[in-house]
Amino acid sequence: MQEETKNMSDTEPTKLLLVDDEPSLREAVEAYLEDEGFIVKVASNADEGWEFMEQETPDLVITDIMMPRVDGYQFLEKLRDDPRYKGLPVILLTAKGMTSDRIKGHNAGCDAYLSKPFDPDELVAIVKNLLSRRETVNNTSENNTDLGAIAQQIAEIKTLLGQQGNFKTTPSPIKIDLTPREQSILNLVAEGLMNKEIARRLETSVRNVEKYVSRLFSKTGTNSRTELVRFALKHGLTDIG
Known part of the structure; x- marks a missing residue:
């Protein structure tokens, strides 16, 4: 009974959703994040990403912007329009580095914006920071009550x-x-x-x-x-x- 309780208290690994239509980049980022201890689910486009969201809510979403049919901005807006995902951390990946594009991303509700090519260590740092910030907000909210x-x-x-x-x-x-x-x-x-x-x-x-x-x-x-x-x-x- 004691051992059963101990197993139940094990921390569940953090789950990430990666949406990108470039197979090589998607596979490389997935492998790097998994090496860092994350569980990573991948999708090649926004529609696949949304199907996964309907099945299981991840702790954070990483999505490319330049994708066919539904781009990253539209995908992000769809997430923010759904009450289930309003507070979900989202990182936008893109080859675009213009200030106007960054402003558009932030206006759409992204939490971080990373231009390609990027250092995977920087991506990991951003992921950990956003997850830590979210937990801190939740903790502070309760402690301040x-x-x-x-x-x-x-x-x-x-x-x-x-x-x-x-x-x-x-x-x-x-x-x-x-x-x-x-x-x-x-x-x-x-x-x-x-x-x-x-x-x-x-x-x-x-x-x-x-x-x-x-x-x-x-x-x-x-x-x-x-x-x-x-x-x-x-x-x-x-x-x-």
């Missing part, structure tokens, strides 16, 4: 749980596949536990819990724990009952 606000969130969640009989469970309009780890954390959030309490319960780090809660927000298109629990109850995603 005063006790009154925390109590309010827990009270709202417990009120939702008390009203479960009034929730009409409906099929989710979005196919949501949760990993066992995501499911266990969703259940604990639905119990009204905060990240530190969940970390203690699962014998893992607070940062790891934050990572999974952030993924749950992305997968469900919610922005707070209360919204997440309401969504989970309505669509039958939690085992609490």
Whole structure:
């Protein structure tokens, strides 16, 4: 039993999505990122990239701009228009280096812009920085929440749980596949536990819990724990009952 708990607390590797229509560059970048310990999924165009997004939400997206049919700007705009991916870090890769192109990329909502040819070490540094920044924002957000606000969130969640009989469970309009780890954390959030309490319960780090809660927000298109629990109850995603 103790060993089973330990296995459950192992940190899941960071998943990246790489979208580029140049096979040689795609393969080289994929191999380099995998050597750095990332799990990398690849797509040769934006449509393939979107299909992957619908199946599994990555922790970060790296996409080329100059691609056939749907370019990187359009792909980025599509991501930002979907509430599930609004906060997802996105890096744009392009042969373009003009200031106007960079401005267009940032206006579209990219988090970083890297011109080809580039040093793969620089790409790795940007990836790690964006992921670290995202975790820091999530951590700061919770740490800066005063006790009154925390109590309010827990009270709202417990009120939702008390009203479960009034929730009409409906099929989710979005196919949501949760990993066992995501499911266990969703259940604990639905119990009204905060990240530190969940970390203690699962014998893992607070940062790891934050990572999974952030993924749950992305997968469900919610922005707070209360919204997440309401969504989970309505669509039958939690085992609490």
